[in-house]
Amino acid sequence: LAQGALNVLGNAYKRDSFTNLPPSITSKLNANLYDIPSHPIYLLRTLIQSHFSRFNAHTASSMGFSPIVTPHDNFDVLAFPKNHPGRATSDSYYLNEAHMLRTHTSVHQVPLFSKPDTDRYLFSADVYRRDEIDASHYPVFHQMEGGCVWDLDKKDALKDAAAEVEEMERALALENIIIEDIPHLSLTNPKQDTHDPAHATLMARHLKLSLNGLILKLFGEGAKNGGEPLRVRWIEAYFPFTSPSFEVEVFFRGKWLEILGSGVVQQSILDTSNVPSKMGWAFGLGLERIAMVLFSIPDIRLFWSQDPRFLAQFEAGSMNTTFKPYSKYPSSIKDVSFWVPKGEVIHENDFCDTIRDVAGDFVEDVKQIDNFVHPKTGQTSLCFRVNYRSMDRSLTNAETNAYQEQVKSQLKDKFGVEVR
Numbered sequence: 001l002a003q004g005a006l007n008v009l010g011n012a013y014k015r016d017s018f019t020n021l022p023p024s025i026t027s028k029l030n031a032n033l034y035d036i037p038s039h040p041i042y043l044l045r046t047l048i049q050s051h052f053s054r055f056n057a058h059t060a061s062s063m064g065f066s067p068i069v070t071p072h073d074n075f076d077v078l079a080f081p082k083n084h085p086g087r088a089t090s091d092s093y094y095l096n097e098a099h100m101l102r103t104h105t106s107v108h109q110v111p112l113f114s115k116p117d118t119d120r121y122l123f124s125a126d127v128y129r130r131d132e133i134d135a136s137h138y139p140v141f142h143q144m145e146g147g148c149v150w151d152l153d154k155k156d157a158l159k160d161a162a163a164e165v166e167e168m169e170r171a172l173a174l175e176n177i178i179i180e181d182i183p184h185l186s187l188t189n190p191k192q193d194t195h196d197p198a199h200a201t202l203m204a205r206h207l208k209l210s211l212n213g214l215i216l217k218l219f220g221e222g223a224k225n226g227g228e229p230l231r232v233r234w235i236e237a238y239f240p241f242t243s244p245s246f247e248v249e250v251f252f253r254g255k256w257l258e259i260l261g262s263g264v265v266q267q268s269i270l271d272t273s274n275v276p277s278k279m280g281w282a283f284g285l286g287l288e289r290i291a292m293v294l295f296s297i298p299d300i301r302l303f304w305s306q307d308p309r310f311l312a313q314f315e316a317g318s319m320n321t322t323f324k325p326y327s328k329y330p331s332s333i334k335d336v337s338f339w340v341p342k343g344e345v346i347h348e349n350d351f352c353d354t355i356r357d358v359a360g361d362f363v364e365d366v367k368q369i370d371n372f373v374h375p376k377t378g379q380t381s382l383c384f385r386v387n388y389r390s391m392d393r394s395l396t397n398a399e400t401n402a403y404q405e406q407v408k409s410q411l412k413d414k415f416g417v418e419v420r
């Protein structure tokens, strides 16, 4: 299809069958929203950093880490199996077979753990995933990751960790919080072969207590002021790069929210980082998801808005904003139906990227409403319902019709579909 090299952030990448990075994404690569002092992503990042005051705080920009990484670093180093769905071109953005956009902050664990004197870090960055379009999904979002390790060759390392565990346990016991815990280790959530079970248990306890403290900081204001106790529950999880692994949920405004993933770091990662005598834990969380809840931001596209009616509601240093939506402009709902050429597969994420390339942030929601195979010809027909809405003004019918026409012609050019 498209010829010539792909130019991204000043480098040329040879296109191949993996190439699927659209201009709508390339244009987001240097936004660094986490560096804008009154932006909600910045406010949440710096709040978490102030809570974990013993951790060195870094960002992609402060470290000079590019969002363009290799699948080797994004997946292989972190022990993802070869057939993991995240590797598929339907789920991730590839410049070509050898280069992709990072899908999570964990891709930088090795350089961070390799830094001399860095036993505790926080790291925030933009990450990229191909996904559906709705109010809580956007192909670029922000994660924060934390790592905390001890050098077991140092004489008092484990004693220090145990003392901290006791101190955190004492402090948490005084708080208005109910924690549903699960075993630190189990048959289905085991320690690693090379780990002493007592050490793995200590690390898991330190992890849970540290993150319970963070959750109390983020969501516990009501509970601290004499309201209902804050409820937190721990859940067994699986990540290729931690074992045991945990997720944690918090009950907030009537709903259980999944907050973060975490676990004891795979020893192979610390070996690769040239710190084989260290052991510890890591966590990762999505900043948008938490910011949406804390600030009552109803649509993830707003984080990218340049509208002062959004940005001016947030204030450097303050978490006290409850976002007041300015008037919701009318939406315009349009369907597109087409026949998929035989032998071609069109993933919903392919359709979503096409829509974003044409209409950008004017797309609020996309739903696949039909998928059927013609009984005689065997051809597949797909139908998508697109909800267009600007957050800043009314779109005209002429505009949305023009977008529909462009979408149809791009679908014809890119995938050879026959519009119905």
Ligand code: PHE
Residues within 6 Å of the ligand: 103, 104, 105, 106, 145, 239, 242, 261, 262, 263, 282, 283, 284, 285
């Ligand atoms: N990288 C994981 C994700 O994107 C989160 C995670 C980070 C889990 C660190 C465990 C440890 O979902």
